[in-house]
């Protein structure tokens with residue numbers, strides 16, 4: 025993979041991506057600490073202890089790293105949770121069938137001098153491919169509503185905001201979701217704008233079926249743009265078959281349990 029020549033610091037250098045294993049733990053901790061030290065606000069990105077970082081390279085998760093030569097310069101993880109209470113799908117009110125399809129993106133980070141080369145997007149697509157191969161057709165993530173760089177990338181990848189939750193430290197997080205079964209270009213109706221800091225108002229809007237699709241942070245008070253997805257009449261089984269064909273993956277009952 026080549027980074028674009030957009031960022032003068034890495035032009036002409038070849039970057040590579042691979043899945044990390046336990047031997048990469050020290051590099052991962054090192055990059056995580058550098059990212060945390062460079063944050064303009066601690067609310068944007070969760071600082072983790074060593075055990076939490078180690079858990080990103082576990083049986084129930086995969087962590088991808090981007091390397092400049094041998095140096096780790098960016099990473100992100102995806103977790104494959106049981107459909108228990110911690111599953112973001114359950115928090116969103118999905119039924120058990122949908123909750124078992126959820127993969128959770130965790131902790132994407134790019135070292136400052138490598139930013140602006142679309143590396144979050146590269147890592148998001150690597151995580152999504154891994155998720156889909158494991159039969160996890162719904163990808164979800166938590167993002168700070170003030171983290172416009174990360175949110176912009178998640179929305180461009182096709183996720184929409186569905187709910188605000190408060191973390192134990194008191195920070196707000198927006199849960200963003202993409203259901204790969206829904207297809208690439210859904211149509212929308214009932215567009216509306218809500219002030220980006222009005223979390224209660226936004227959650228009330230989400231409860232009516234509105235989804236956060238875009239934002240405008242150039243205004244004095246940034247706004248989130250919400251709209252309702254036009255529901256297709258296609259059955260869930262037909263959607264899964266169509267989506268799996270489009271992704272070139274055989275998703276049968278052996279990979280995911282489909283209701284009859």
Ligand SMILES: CC(C)(COP(=O)(O)OP(=O)(O)OC[C@H]1O[C@@H](n2cnc3c(N)ncnc32)[C@H](O)[C@@H]1OP(=O)(O)O)[C@@H](O)C(=O)NCCC(=O)NCCS
Pocket residue numbers: 059068069131132133134135138139140141142143144145166167168171173174177
């Ligand atoms: C969020 C993050 C991973 C995005 O990095 P990225 O993939 O390199 O970002 P993009 O390639 O989409 O960058 C697009 C533009 O935004 C700018 N940008 C990206 N992140 C930025 C940041 N944190 N601060 C300032 N500008 C930033 C880029 O320089 C680029 O600007 P340009 O087009 O004028 O050159 C990165 O900002 C980061 O590691 N932040 C700290 C950790 C974090 O917040 N993680 C997300 C948790 S959900």
